[in-house]
Structure formats: structure tokens, C-alpha cells
Amino acid sequence: MSDSSLSAILDHARARLSDVPRERLGELQEGRRLLGIPRAARIPSRGTAWHLGVLLLTEDALLATGDIVRSRPEVRRGFAAESQRRRAELSAAAARGGVPEGETVHIGWQAIDIAGVGAASTPVAVRDGELLVRWSAAGAFMPLGRYVDERIELLRHPPERA
Template sequence: MDEVASPASQLLAEARAALAGAPREGLGEERVSRWRGRRIVRIGDAWHLGVLLLTDTHALATAEVLRAADPGRRGYTAESARERAERRAEALRGGFAEGEVAHVGWTVIDVDAVDAGGTSGPLALVDGVPSVHWSTAGGWMPLAAYLRERIELLNPGR
């Protein structure tokens, strides 16, 4: 992956090819119905690469990541812990298997806008180099290097 000459769209296409056969995680969407209540249903899957999620056709910015689980009967000292347990239960009710990862609240990245010199989600063209803002405290990192590192973590030995 050439960091200078390759547009973001090409780097992401190369990443998809390198990830063939690597494990994917579920993409969830919140649903509410009168009869079934609140739940998080599976609408697809993606490779999780840090701040990015890659599907066969799109790049997405990650948001909430949770594991489907039964909340059981626990006493919670913090309201946030109770809310998190309820979110995990919503994924379970929506069809995710116990312990399965669900990504919720993700947004689609406009890769064409990045290729044209703009910014979308955590991606931008910085000094002519497709780059990723990999954390709120971190700076910009060349997308090619970021993808290489993340693919190696997800797919060791390739």
C-alpha cells in the first residue's frame, strides 16, 4: 500500500482483499416496536479496524461497541452500569448470540469526499496523504500504515 500515491478508496479496497477470511463482527441497528420492545438487530457485519469498520462496500466510523449478554439479576452501584447491561440485553433480544460483539451507532464515511481532499468521519487528506484520526487524543496517522498495523493485529501471519 503506497502511502503517498494511493487514494483512500484504493487503500480500503486493498485492505478488504487482505482481510478476506478474517473474522468479522456484527453491525447492529436499534429498533423499537410495540410488541418486541427495544432491541438491537443485526443488519450486517464488518471487519473492526480500530476507529474504522469495513464492510464489503463501505467504510464506517465506529461508535458504541458492546457484547450481547443477559443482564441477570445484579445490583448496580452506578446507573451507567445498569444502562450498559440493558444495552447488552437489547443486542441479545435482537438476535445476537451471547458474547457476540455488536457495533451500534456507526456512521458511513464518505470516502469519495476524502479522495477529493476533504474530511469524513475519522478520515481526511492531510498534506496529500490519506490519513486517519485514530483517537481523540492522538493526531493524524497515514491511513496505509494504520491499515497495515490493524490488519496484522486482526490477521496475524498474513
Template sequence: MDLESVFARARERLAPVPREGLGRLVVPGGLRRALGGQPRIVPDGEAWRVGVLLLADDAVYEVGDVLRAAPERRRGFTAESARQRAQAAAMCIRGGFAEGATVNVDHTRIDLAAVAAGGASGPLDGRGETVTVRWTSGGARMPLETYLRERIDMILGG
């Protein structure tokens, strides 16, 4: 299977759909840290989120954490995880994302060459007759082309 062609067709279909931001964590060090620099999540490209995959112009990634950029607010949290998510959302604002923007962080690049050669990378598996994608945490697999077609149909509303 020619994975580059499969993903090129997917990108063509997704062309009218807005992309989401890719973010990269920056932690100031040295003098900047001493002067009060705070960690931030900065823009690092854009991609379409198609289920468990992020399709950028030049790469395919496995989805990591998805955040909604929001200003920092003082509030009580019932769970430590809620406090951490709020801090991460504020890091997106500090990094330059607009309030309300969807930001994908901790995404992992998929090695398409390894998959095409019959191996596996991230949720993609090229071992067998067809490339499959693991689309649930329980490990359910589906042929990649079917997965992309169905997910893009949902995104396009058809």
C-alpha cells in the same frame, strides 16, 4: 489517492478473519409498544473492526459503541453507566444476536468521496498530501495506508 482500492486491498487481507456484527436500534411504537414491545438492537450487516474503522463490504464506518451481547440479568450496579451497558447488551439478545457476539452500534458512515475530494469525514482527513486517520481521542494522525497495514498485521498476528 484511490480510497476504494486502499480499502479493497484491506478487505482482501482481512478475508480469513471473522467479522463482527453491526447493530441498529429499533424502538417499537404504536400498538407494538402498547403490547409490551421493548427496544432491541437488530443485525444490520457485518464488518471488520480495524482500530477506529469498521470495514463493511460496501462502506467504511467510524466505530461507535462496541457491545458484547448478553442476556438480561437482575443485579446491582455500582454505576449507572454499567446498568446502561447491561441493558444495551440485553437489547442485542432481544434483537437476535447470539450470546457473546460482538456488536457495533452507533457507528457512522464515512463519506469516502468527500475525503477523496480533499475534505474530511469522521476520522479520515484528505486535506494535504496524503489521507490521514485520527486514531486517538487526542487527535494523533497517521497516514491511512500505514495505519491499515499496521492494524491488519496485528489482527493477522504478524
């Protein structure tokens, strides 16, 4: 496996995705105190990327996905679970960060070092010289090229009512 084969897969994907809308990348900034008053967290924009399942592809980088939230204004409501409360807080933080209401934003993503592909912390690996991607934490590896092709096809032609 060489960096050029990974670069070729990614460059070919970018060319095929050039007219496909991208999704927003954000960075969670926890609130800090200003004159002793706590400020709410916010998620400002840090660019855009094509969402390809467990991967995010930008013009010049490959990222592993993290959390995905939809921007919504803050609303007081009761929650059955702490996880629901946290998701609502993140949605409100996205709105405070300037993400338009209803738009999705990716947070907690991690850059994948193309030169260091195969590190245990990324979904991309090299086995017997073949580039592979693990499409879920419990899922098996599959060839990266085929995975990217399938994801591009889903972006270009989403299933009915998706």
C-alpha cells in the same frame, strides 16, 4: 489525494482480510409501545464488518466505529453507575435482537462518505494531499495506509492472551 487512492487502500485491505472473521453490525431500535405496553429495545443485525480500530470496513463501505457491546441475556442486578446500567441494557437488547450470546456487536457506527473524506465528523482526513486517520479523539493523525496495515496485522496475529 484522489478517491482512487482511498479506494485502492480499502480494496487492498479487503483482499488481505478475506479469510479473517468479521464482527456483527447492529442498529439500536428503541422500544415502542404496542397496545399501550412498552416494548424493550433491541439490536437487530445489519451486516458484518472487519473491525480496524476506529474504522469498520465492509465489502462496500467504510464506517466510523461507535459503541461495541457483547450480547448477554437480561439479568437483574444492582449497578454502581448509570453507565453500567446502560451497557447492560444494550447487551440485553443485542440478545433480544438475535445476536448470539457472547458475540460482539457494533452500534452507533456512521458511514464515511468516501467522496467527502475529510469532513470534521469522521476519523479520516486529508492534509496536504495525504490520507490520514485520527486513531482516538485526543490522538494525532497518522497515515491511513500505515494505520490499516497495522490493524490488519493485529487481526491476523493478535498479541498473546488478547
